[in-house]
Amino acid sequence: xxxxxxxxxxxxxxxxxxxxxxxxxxxxxxxxxxxxxxxxxxxxxxxxxxxxxxxxxxxxxxxxxxxxxxxxxxxxxxxxxxxxxxxxxxxxxxxxxxxxxxxxxxxxxxxxxxxxxxxxxxxxxxxxxxxxxxxxxxxxxxxxxxxxxxxxxxxxxxxxxxxxxxxxxxxxxxxxxxxxxxxxxxxxxxxxxxxxxxxxxxxxxxxxxxxxxxxxxxxxxxxxxxx
Numbered sequence: 143x144x145x146x147x148x149x150x151x152x153x154x155x156x157x158x159x160x161x162x163x164x165x166x167x168x169x170x171x172x173x174x175x176x177x178x179x180x181x182x183x184x185x186x187x188x189x190x191x192x193x194x195x196x197x198x199x200x201x202x203x204x205x206x207x208x209x210x211x212x213x214x215x216x217x218x219x220x221x222x223x224x225x226x227x228x229x230x231x232x233x234x235x236x237x238x239x240x241x242x243x244x245x246x247x248x249x250x251x252x253x254x255x256x257x258x259x260x261x262x263x264x265x266x267x268x269x270x271x272x273x274x275x276x277x278x279x280x281x282x283x284x285x286x287x288x289x290x291x292x293x294x295x296x297x298x299x300x301x302x303x304x305x306x307x308x309x310x311x312x313x314x315x316x317x318x319x320x321x322x323x324x325x326x327x328x329x330x331x332x333x334x335x336x337x338x339x340x341x342x343x344x345x346x347x348x349x350x351x352x353x354x355x356x357x358x359x360x361x362x363x364x365x366x367x368x369x
Contacts, residue, residue, distance in 0.1 A: 145281075145282045146279050146280065146281060146282065146301055147280060147282050147285045147298050147299065147300060147301060148276055148277065148278045148279065148280065148285075148298070148299050148300070148301055148302075148303070149276070149277045149280055149285050149288050149289075149296055149297070149298060149299075150270075150274050150275070150276050150277075150296070150297040150298075150299055150305065151191075151274060151275045151276075151277070151292070151295060151296055151297075152273065152274055152275075152295065153180075153189050153269065153272075153273055153274060153275060155292070155295040155296075156180075156189040156190075156191060156275055157189075158295075159191065159292060159295065159296075160291040160292055161191075161192060161193065161194060161288065161291075162194075162284065162287040162288060162291055163194055164194060164284045164287060165194055165195055165196040165199070165284075166193055166194060166195060166265040166277065166279075166280050166281075166284060167195050167196050167199045167263065167264075167265060168196045168199075168281070169281035169283055169284050170196060172196060172197065173194035173195065173196065173200075174194070174195055174196070174197045174200035174201075175192055175193065175194050175195075175200075176192070176193055176195055176200050176203045176204060176207075177190050177191075177192050177193075178190065178191050178192075178193050178203065178207075178263075178266060178267050179191075179210075179267070180267040180268060180269040180275040188267075188269050188275075189267075189269070189275055191267045191275060191277065193265060193267070193277070195263065195265070199263050199265075202261045202262075202263060203261070203262075203263045203266075205261045206258055206261040206262045206263070206266075209254060209257060209258045209261070210258075212254045212258075216247065216250055216251050216254060219247045219250075264278060264279040265277055265278060265279055265280065266278075270305045271305050271306065271307040272307070273307070274305060276305065278301065279301060282298075285298045286298070304358060304359045304360075304361065306359055310359070310360040310361075311360075313356040313357070313359040313360035314356070314357070314360045316352075316353075316356040317353045317354075317356035317357040317360065318353075320349045320350070320352040320353035320356060321349070321350065321353040323349045324345075324346050324347075324349035324350040324353065327342065327345060327346050327349065328346045331343065331346070
């Protein structure tokens with residue numbers, strides 16, 4: 143079984159990147175090219191990488207891309223339903239309306255996210271640390287062909303290796319701060335030391351998730367980007 147690796151390309155090198163005509167999924171020569179943005183959210187600007195997929199994976203990737211604009215509808219709706227002050231309370235009176243509105247938007251978000259993840263290719267480019275684009279899960283032979291065609295621009299890293307902008311100690315301190323913030327905010331909400339709100343309750347798991355991400359970033363081995 144062929145080993146799978148990740149390819150890392152500096153953002154500034156993406157426009158001049160030479161991509162070999164080998165499927166990033168199977169490594170085969172039968173390819174269908176798809177322009178893949180290097181980010182998950184439609185409203186964010188990311189470099190676009192033209193990638194060769196096998197025909198079946200290319201069809202799934204295009205379905206995934208067609209669902210990306212849903213972000214532009216669902217996320218603003220989520221904000222509006224979470225903060226009723228944005229909408230005239232005389233036009234939408236009563237707390238019951240907002241409960242059902244939030245539930246409907248959350249269900250829509252869940253459906254769109256799960257559908258996108260089902261069609262999202264493993265080789266979907268991701269911009270990391272704001273400075274590099276990572277194309278994950280390539281056959282090792284294909285990755286080395288990328289390296290041969292783009293000397294000095296392409297790096298090959300093991301799957302899942304964290305890419306760091308700062309030293310591991312910085313991420314450990316951030317993880318401790320986020321975890322302490324999550325615990326403190328949760329305690330304050332439970333003990334009614336602060337008035338509870340939707341956003342404060344959402345902030346607790348968000349801080350905990352940020353702590354986990356920072357801790358994972360600190361784990362060796364990792365790729366530390368040069369200054």
